[in-house]
Amino acid sequence: MDAIDINAAQAASSEVDAAIEADESKVQFDQPWLTSILRPMLIAVMAGCMVVALIAFLRHAFSGIPIAYTGVMVFLGIASALIGCISTTWLAQPEQRMRRNSGIRAAEFALILAITRVTTWLTIGYLPPLDAFLTRPMETLIDPAYILSVAIVMLAWFFAASTTSDFLRMGLQADELYAARQRTGRSTDDPVPPNYIDRRSVLGGFVTRWLAGGILLVLLAAGTRVGQAGNSFFAITQQNISPAVISAIIIYYLTGLALISQGQLAVLRARWTLERVPSRASILRNWPMYALGLIFGIGFLAGMMPFGGTFYLATVISTVLRTIYMAMLTIMQIFMGLLMWLGSLLAGDEPIAQPEAPPPAPPPRFDLPPTEPSQVPPWLGGMLFWGVLALILGYALYIYFSGRGLNFAWLRKFWALLQARWAEMFGSYQEWQAARVRARANRQINGESGQGLLGNLLRWRNLNPDQQVRYFYLTTLQRAEKAGIPRRSAETPLQYAPRLLEQLRQHVIAREEDEGEQKEVDKGSPTTSQQGGRSGTRRDGEILPSSATTSEVSDEELAAQLENAQAVQELTEAFVRVRYAGQSTQPDTVPYLKGLWDKVKKQLRRWR
């Protein structure tokens, strides 16, 4: 008898206590469970078995599927299951918590789809021509073989990922471990109690899926049979079902049992840890050995059981079912007969047959007008489609492989280079655009409207008298600036007004001289220039017409200049009153000022 002495037991117990007491201050993770290799391997094997059985059924149902395609699909299914297991386990690691989002799973799945697409093209041996890629992108991308492949790969990947996730949930979570390490983990002094997982129900869900999936696989295998089974002791070899399929289903059941055993260990282990029950390390060490030993032992014993001779049993069961069916059918017939008899008694005469309705009129046809050929090249859409698809796949590659030892430094450098080239190429355009935006902003600041004259009229008439006065003066300034007589900085309106008037006068004189010379040329006689007029004097706030210096000015022109000087002077004074003196303008003076403004505008227009 293998006896364990007391000292050894006490030492083991104290070791367990010490292990629980150790590192109480820091949060720990269930690393032995997270880093276990056996469990993902079993899940991948299960998924591979499912794929094998499913593909065998599909081959049987669709006889045109080539053998190479099915072989590759088996490989892809197992590979995607492995990727699902590994990715899920990798993402469950504590240091990967920031990557644990749906984006990386979508990227992973997109990559699997891309690989499946390429593999399907290569396996089938039909690669669409380039023009088909560009003109019919969807048809080239999605074909029946690809849909089938995607279905198989999706099934394997989703099964592996979800099952791995379930088993990872059955492990001890960080908050549970933290609570278990606290002496008063369950008391109310913990403000955030851990979110305990019902591992029993998680395991129950897996068992239900395993059983349902197993039965489905058996039914699929039954669908692949082409003939009757033989009735002999070694009937298992005479099922007319591919031995690979049978082996896959048997392995599916055995690995499922091994996974259930692992799940039960997780349930017990979590319960013991959360209840702070010390457990010997030998339990965890011996568990897989016991489980696998039992499974293979029972499997071996089951292999010794008789398999043949199901024919009579099937006959008995079929007879029972047929009898039940016949009995129910007879009862239904009797009831239906009774109902029809009662109905005929109540209805009396037979109903008059209704005339048959005429067939419906055919729908009117509308001929579509002939469409003009598009100016867009036919390959543009396909090119855009493949470009977007390539971008998506590239981004998926970046998401999936970043953090797995690849930092894509060269890709980032290339992207920076592209950005620089782009900026260089379109720099001038951007500068022009920026300058345009700045000019627009300046115009808005200076009160210039982007609308036309009507817009201005509509707008300034809605202003109050003071604002209208400001408008008259500022637009005058603007027009003077356009005419080349801008108001200088630090020049007051009263200083600016005589300068503007002098400039206008000079312009009038120059124009008169030009017209006089032109007349003389036309008449063929020389002209004598007259100098006259009054020299202008200027006082602050008063503007007088200056004398002509180079040519004679007529009386009419002199009167016009006087009017202009008066108009500029009065507009300026009105503006100064409103702007600087804070005095308001009477509404009845606005039309008069408007008339002045019109005169100055007219003069400035002539200046151009």
Add this chain to the structure above:
Amino acid sequence: MFNIFWALLVLFAIAALFRMDWVYYLAYVVGGIWLFSHWWVRRSLSHVEIQRELNLFAFAGETVDGKVQLNNLSWLPLPWLHIQETVPFDLLDQQNYRSVVSVPGKAQTVYPYTLRCSKRGYYPIGPLRLNTGDLFGFVDAGWQETRPVHLTVYPRVFALEKLGLPSRSPFGSQASRQRLYEDPTRLAGVRDYTPGDSLRNIHWKATAREDVLQVKKFQPAIALNVTVVLDLNKNAYPISGAVGSSEWAVTVAASVASHIVTIQRQQVGLITNGLDPLAGRIANPIPARNGRGHLMSILGLLARIQMHEVEPTLADWLPPQLANLDWGSTLVVVTPNVDERALWTLHNAYRRGSNIVALVCAPDPNFKQMQAQGERLGVQLYRSVWEKDLHEMAAQG
């Protein structure tokens, strides 16, 4: 569990209807594991020999080592076995008394634990519970001990000097003027033999010298028995600190009884109005006897006795208990306080020939007055030191 049974039925139906013999293999495997798990778990617990090793008697302050020994008589291992020992709160010495072990086939494993006996009492240990299950979660099984064992934790025993009580008087031998009892160790002289004298008392040397049969004369002496009266009437104790004072009274009574038996080798008995939880009523008096076995029975009663709320006071309850008291016996009354009525009751016992000593174990502001009055009435009153003073003295060495 897990709908395994229904799945098996479906598999059998598919195998039969579709005539796929290999599906029977699946049914055999799944069903075989399911059946084997049930059989294994149920059989394994019945083939485990469980033995608890525990010292069932201890003094307060001691630590008791216990262990549960599990012997798997089967060849099949037990993948996991959850052991849960039920231990009262006052005996807890470790965080919990649970453990999960794996017992291989034909092997033995031990679950050790310790109990810290901080307080006197009569504690149930157990029932021991065992739980196990299969490797797949198909079935669980459990076993529970039908009857717990009891651990008796005796009260602490101190030397009387430490308690501040006289160790020689009044519990020593008393000289008696009535020569009813003679002390054979103390020879007083010889006398002539008279018929009826015991031959063992013949002094042969004196007979040879006098040539007449001479028998030994012994000094008259009497070793009178001692009866300890323990007052555990809850109403007699102060409301605050009743538990501590009553526990201290039990400790003082146990120390007196131990002193009388082990040091003075006299007979001792116990009368108390406390509740014996084992009997569910007021404890029966223990008549005076000597010997270590008798002392242990007294300590056993003192281990489990509980303070009890009774109607009569000490003055009303004690006289009927003293009706059968031997003449000349010593009465040691351990009580929280002594009032005037109690003094007169004890005085009556004194007048009937008993030696009366009262040990007060709770704070009493009238103690000096009662002590002086007791001296006049033939009742010696002592006040013991308190437990905390005792611990301080022990700490000081």
